[in-house]
Amino acid sequence: MVNFDPLFFGASDDPAAAAREKLDEVWNKLVEGGSVLMPIDQYPFSQRYGWVMDRFSVSWQLILTNPEGEPRPSILPSLMFVGDQCGNAEEAIRFYCSVFPDSRIGGIHHYPETPGPDKEGTVMFADFQLSDSWFAAMDSAQAHQFGFNEAVSLLINCEDQAEMDYFTQQMSAVPEAEQCGWIKDKFGVSWQISPIALEEMLIRGSRGQIDRVSQALFPMKRIDLAALEEVFNSAKAGD
Known part of the structure; x- marks a missing residue:
C-alpha cells in the first residue's frame, strides 16, 4: 500500500494536485509490463486509487490519502485474507496486536450488506501498528489465484x-x-x-x-x- 498524502507536498501551490500527479507518475511506471488489478479511478474510499501487479508479479495499491486523517507511512505491507482465510483479517489483527508490544489498531472498516461475494461484517480495510511498523489488512471473497506463502x-x-x-x-x-x-x-x-x-x-x-x-x-x-x-x-x- 502506497499512501500519497497531500500533506507531504505542502510546499507546492496545490498539494492535492501534486500528490495526485505523483501517484499517476508512479502508476505509469509500475503498470509498464505489468497488469491492472483495479483501474486507477475515483472510488467511494478515495478520490484516486489503483491496484497494479508490476512486471515482477509484486502487487501495489496506490491511494490518494485524505490529508485530514492521521498521518501514515508512505509505504506499508498490506495483507489480503482470501480463500480459506477470508473473514479472518480482524482476528489476525487483534492477535498480532496482542503479541507485539506497543501495538494498536488504527481503524477497521467493515463491508456493508452487499450483493457481491464479500460477507457483511468482514474487513473491507483496516490498518494497525506493530511496534514502530504499520500494516494494512483486508478480507476478500473474490476469486483470487493467490494466498499467503513463503514468497513474502x-x-x-x-x-x-x-x-x-x-x-x-x-x-x-x-x-x-x-x-x-x-x-x-x-x-x-x-x-x-x-x-x-x-x-x-x-x-x-x-x-x-x-x-x-x-x-x-x-x-x-x-x-x-x-x-x-x-x-x-x-x-x-x-x-
Whole structure:
C-alpha cells in the first residue's frame, strides 16, 4: 500500500494536485509490463486509487490519502485474507496486536450488506501498528489465484534468545514449516524471527567465520544464538 498524502507536498501551490500527479507518475511506471488489478479511478474510499501487479508479479495499491486523517507511512505491507482465510483479517489483527508490544489498531472498516461475494461484517480495510511498523489488512471473497506463502515474509529483528523464543512460541503454528528461524502462523503468514547479532556476524565476519556460521545455521529449525556465537568466535577471524 502506497499512501500519497497531500500533506507531504505542502510546499507546492496545490498539494492535492501534486500528490495526485505523483501517484499517476508512479502508476505509469509500475503498470509498464505489468497488469491492472483495479483501474486507477475515483472510488467511494478515495478520490484516486489503483491496484497494479508490476512486471515482477509484486502487487501495489496506490491511494490518494485524505490529508485530514492521521498521518501514515508512505509505504506499508498490506495483507489480503482470501480463500480459506477470508473473514479472518480482524482476528489476525487483534492477535498480532496482542503479541507485539506497543501495538494498536488504527481503524477497521467493515463491508456493508452487499450483493457481491464479500460477507457483511468482514474487513473491507483496516490498518494497525506493530511496534514502530504499520500494516494494512483486508478480507476478500473474490476469486483470487493467490494466498499467503513463503514468497513474502515479515522479519522480526530480536535482541536476544529470550525475545526470539517469545515470538516463536506465540506465533509458530506449523512446526514442519520452521526452518532457519522462519515460521508460519495460524493464518498462513510467514515470519522470520532472527537475532540482530546474526546480521552483525555476517557483516563484520571473515569469509571463514561467515561460512562456519552459515553451515551451523542451515540445519537449525529455531535459531540457537549461543551456538552461532560459539561457532563465530571459534573460527579464525583471518580465514
